[in-house]
Amino acid sequence: MVRYITPHSLNEALQILDQEEHCLPLAGGTDLTLLVRDRTVQVECLLDISKLPELVGVHQEGGEIRIGPSTTLADVASSPQLPTALRTGAGWIGSPQIRALGTIGGNICNASPCGDTLSPLLVLGGRFRLRSAGGEREVPAEAFFLGPKRTILTRGELLVGIHLPREDDRRSTFRKIGGRGAQTIAQVNLAISACWREGILRQPRLAVGSAAPTPIRIPAVERILDGQSLGDEVIAEAAERTAAEIRPICDQRASDRYRRWVVRALFRDALSSLTEQEVYG
Amino acid sequence: MSEINTRGSTSGGTDFKSVPIAFRLNGRPVSACIDGGLRALDLLREGFGLTGVKEGCGRGECGACTILLDGRPVNACLLLAAKLEGCEVLTIEGMASPDGTLHPLQAAFLKAGAVQCGFCTPGMVLAAKSLLDARPNPNEEEIARALSGNFCRCTGYTKIIKAVHLAAEEMRR
Numbered sequence: 061m062v063r064y065i066t067p068h069s070l071n072e073a074l075q076i077l078d079q080e081e082h083c084l085p086l087a088g089g090t091d092l093t094l095l096v097r098d099r100t101v102q103v104e105c106l107l108d109i110s111k112l113p114e115l116v117g118v119h120q121e122g123g124e125i126r127i128g129p130s131t132t133l134a135d136v137a138s139s140p141q142l143p144t145a146l147r148t149g150a151g152w153i154g155s156p157q158i159r160a161l162g163t164i165g166g167n168i169c170n171a172s173p174c175g176d177t178l179s180p181l182l183v184l185g186g187r188f189r190l191r192s193a194g195g196e197r198e199v200p201a202e203a204f205f206l207g208p209k210r211t212i213l214t215r216g217e218l219l220v221g222i223h224l225p226r227e228d229d230r231r232s233t234f235r236k237i238g239g240r241g242a243q244t245i246a247q248v249n250l251a252i253s254a255c256w257r258e259g260i261l262r263q264p265r266l267a268v269g270s271a272a273p274t275p276i277r278i279p280a281v282e283r284i285l286d287g288q289s290l291g292d293e294v295i296a297e298a299a300e301r302t303a304a305e306i307r308p309i310c311d312q313r314a315s316d317r318y319r320r321w322v323v324r325a326l327f328r329d330a331l332s333s334l335t336e337q338e339v340y341g
Numbered sequence: 342m343s344e345i346n347t348r349g350s351t352s353g354g355t356d357f358k359s360v361p362i363a364f365r366l367n368g369r370p371v372s373a374c375i376d377g378g379l380r381a382l383d384l385l386r387e388g389f390g391l392t393g394v395k396e397g398c399g400r401g402e403c404g405a406c407t408i409l410l411d412g413r414p415v416n417a418c419l420l421l422a423a424k425l426e427g428c429e430v431l432t433i434e435g436m437a438s439p440d441g442t443l444h445p446l447q448a449a450f451l452k453a454g455a456v457q458c459g460f461c462t463p464g465m466v467l468a469a470k471s472l473l474d475a476r477p478n479p480n481e482e483e484i485a486r487a488l489s490g491n492f493c494r495c496t497g498y499t500k501i502i503k504a505v506h507l508a509a510e511e512m513r514r
């Protein structure tokens with residue numbers, strides 16, 4: 061028997077998580093429902109946080125954008141105030157059915173190395189606010205992921221906010237390769253953001269997903285690109301370095317060699333689309 | 342799977358079905374008492390006898406179990422039944438008018454020959470309905486994208502896309 065609790069407020073939710081030993085937060089359930097059903101996860105109680113008003117919606121606050129973790133992937137994909145990389149990443153997840161139910165917070169807390177909102181969040185300077193009955197902390201997105209399906213969340217703690225700095229002159233882009241166009245888990249995904257002014261790339265950030273146990277930033281390539289005007293040589297060097305820096309796993313979806321090969325092509329494609337963008341993204 | 346009691350009472354004194362829910366199903370108010378781990382797919386098929394909700398993969402991949410939840414297509418196999426609380430649910434059984442007149446999409450699927458074995462059809466029709474409700478005049482790419490979560494092993498999709506165009510035309514009249 062599984063109990064199902066729909067709390068009325070975030071505080072109530074945190075109290076329940078504090079008191080109930082075997083209670084798991086549930087957002088859209090597109091990951092968790094199968095685990096509960098297959099009994100991969102033993103659970104006595106599910107706490108539905110998908111409709112808590114404190115956790116839903118995209119808000120502009122001063123120089124920041126705050127995304128509630130229970131915002132659906134469909135809503136993230138269609139929020140014009142969000143940067144291009146994040147909208148594109150969310151819009152490429154699964155199918156319309158998955159995006160109508162699945163949430164960005166679930167994608168983050170599920171911590172799959174191939175989560176398609178994760179590399180965008182890494183290059184957009186994302187910060188996560190975590191709260192439990194005992195208190196609150198805020199961490200940069202990079203510090204949140206420990207390994208496949210492992211995060212720094214402790215028992216009783218919820219992701220309560222995803223914060224992005226508003227940087228009007230930063231552009232961003234996302235690319236993904238899977239087995240086919242739609243409904244495909246990424247074999248590799250990649251996000252780039254940078255300021256591009258007068259033909260020079262500044263403060264570039266690159267992150268790759270599905271190429272290591274967690275989504276990763278690649279600082280060595282960011283250093284190669286910073287302050288450059290992106291001639292063929294720089295692009296070639298950066299693409300090679302990207303392939304060299306990733307630590308791909310070899311699984312049933314793709315071999316290590318294939319992932320290194322494909323990440324070069326994705327990188328080149330993403331970079332050229334970034335410099336062609338006209339507006340804030 | 343646990344037994345479903347659609348009348349809302351708990352059986353034998355043991356409180357196995359701990360979650361009371363009420364929602365609108367194909368236009369009618371209904372209620373049930375369920376286990377928190379029960380899927381909407383099982384409640385609809387076994388509790389309410391709506392076998393037009395098909396189970397293909399059971400893992401969110403094929404779309405055969407698609408229903409409309411407040412107008413949006415979702416996979417009933419990934420949806421916990423408790424999430425139906427307070428919602429408006431449409432299954433293929435609720436598409437035709439009460440007098441039996443087919444919805445333009447159903448009529449168009451028949452006319453275009455978009456049905457072979459029919460296993461994918463309820464999900465296809467519902468996913469297409471949510472598209473046409475939002476975009477009365479979609480192009481081919483928009484149709485393909487809206488149906489990207491619905492697999493068909495028989496038709497090769499061409500006739501399905503044609504059927505959606507036909508229905509869109511009919512519905513704009």
Ligand SMILES: Cc1cc2nc3c(=O)[nH]c(=O)nc-3n(C[C@H](O)[C@H](O)[C@H](O)COP(=O)(O)OP(=O)(O)OC[C@H]3O[C@@H](n4cnc5c(N)ncnc54)[C@H](O)[C@@H]3O)c2cc1C
Nearest residue numbers: 087088089090091092154162163166167169175176219401
């Ligand atoms: C067919 C299919 C295709 C898919 N395709 C893709 C794809 O292409 N790309 C991709 O990235 N993903 C894909 N997914 C995975 C999935 O849809 C996403 O990870 C989704 O974003 C999860 O969100 P949810 O709200 O459904 O999470 P849930 O299943 O509700 O939760 C996931 C986990 O996060 C925890 N959790 C949720 N919210 C919080 C919170 N606020 N605080 C703390 N913990 C929390 C839950 O306890 C659970 O452990 C696919 C899934 C399926 C079934």
Ligand code: FES
Nearest residue numbers: 397398399404418
């Ligand atoms: S049965 Fe639900 S998607 Fe296949």
Ligand code: FES
Nearest residue numbers: 457458493494495
């Ligand atoms: S008609 Fe047979 S699966 Fe589509």
